[in-house]
Amino acid sequence: MRILIILSIILLCSCDQEQNSTASGLTKIKLQLNWMPEAEHGGYYEALLKGYYKDLGLDVEIIAGGPGVKVETETALQRVQFGIANADKVLIVRDKGMKIRALMSPFENSPRCIIYHSDLNLKSFEDLSKTEVMSVNNTKPYYHWLLNKYPALSNKDTIPYNKAVFMSNKKAVIQGYLNSEPLIFKEKGLQVNVLKVSETGFNPYSSVLISSEELHSTNPELLEKMKKASIKGWQTYLQSPEETNKHIEKINPSNKGTLNSSTTAMLELMSSQDESFGKMSLERWKELAKQMEKIKLIKDIPENGWDFID
Numbered sequence: 001m002r003i004l005i006i007l008s009i010i011l012l013c014s015c016d017q018e019q020n021s022t023a024s025g026l027t028k029i030k031l032q033l034n035w036m037p038e039a040e041h042g043g044y045y046e047a048l049l050k051g052y053y054k055d056l057g058l059d060v061e062i063i064a065g066g067p068g069v070k071v072e073t074e075t076a077l078q079r080v081q082f083g084i085a086n087a088d089k090v091l092i093v094r095d096k097g098m099k100i101r102a103l104m105s106p107f108e109n110s111p112r113c114i115i116y117h118s119d120l121n122l123k124s125f126e127d128l129s130k131t132e133v134m135s136v137n138n139t140k141p142y143y144h145w146l147l148n149k150y151p152a153l154s155n156k157d158t159i160p161y162n163k164a165v166f167m168s169n170k171k172a173v174i175q176g177y178l179n180s181e182p183l184i185f186k187e188k189g190l191q192v193n194v195l196k197v198s199e200t201g202f203n204p205y206s207s208v209l210i211s212s213e214e215l216h217s218t219n220p221e222l223l224e225k226m227k228k229a230s231i232k233g234w235q236t237y238l239q240s241p242e243e244t245n246k247h248i249e250k251i252n253p254s255n256k257g258t259l260n261s262s263t264t265a266m267l268e269l270m271s272s273q274d275e276s277f278g279k280m281s282l283e284r285w286k287e288l289a290k291q292m293e294k295i296k297l298i299k300d301i302p303e304n305g306w307d308f309i310d
Contacts, residue, residue: 027058028059029059030082032069032082033069033071034065034085034207036251037062037064037252039241040111041062041207042244043233044230050233052233057225058226064251071210076212077212082103082209090102100308101212102205102208102285104227104231105271106234107270108205109268111177111206113175113197115166115173115174117192122173122195128173141292141295141297145291146202148294161175178265180262183261187257209230238263289301
């Protein structure tokens, strides 16, 4: 019986090692994206393609996201070791008891915006109440923030995100990212302008690299390696994104023709290009938590429990 137990333990350990290491000795890692591959994920793909992860002993698999992908849950349960999420979503899942850790953010300012046809000549978010159609995800934190700040919007019906509806209706508006949808619409010949959500004061960090607190407790060196390689990937990607963008286009052809301009548009939103790249402000997180509590998306603001932010 003892021999059987010992053999079972050896077998389990062997299986675990096979799952977490490749034949070359690299540690297998899964990185779950929050959406289909786009420029907002460019630095992570750059680190993969340029071998920055491999240089630190990591064999990283990047998994495309999409509608319904619960990145935070997958990461908290360690079905994947790392994920990409926005700071507002991190606070929501932590409020529900999921122990997520935020490692770094390539974005200093949120790319979230509302896009409208230039003919509408909107001056502010208050003018959105005059539009005919709002194509937005009304479950998103930014939308709850806008409802709270501009109460007249509560009388406005919304429809799910739909590019076709926006393109065919000159009185429609649609949510998007500054470096994505506006460029796509202009490529198709539409004249559009944007309202930046960050200018309302709601400015959560975006494309944040996350992991579980449990993984941090058991293998902090792994987190540091992933963070270091990802930051290097972002820094080189932003300097010369063309090759990596070609790779992203192959994975997600809907980006074709706009990725390089998308990367250029991101530059003014990104973290400073020096040794502080990716660092996040604790005060920014605390302010975001206050805003999230105000719009009733989290119940409690952490008092002293802010050590989940690197």
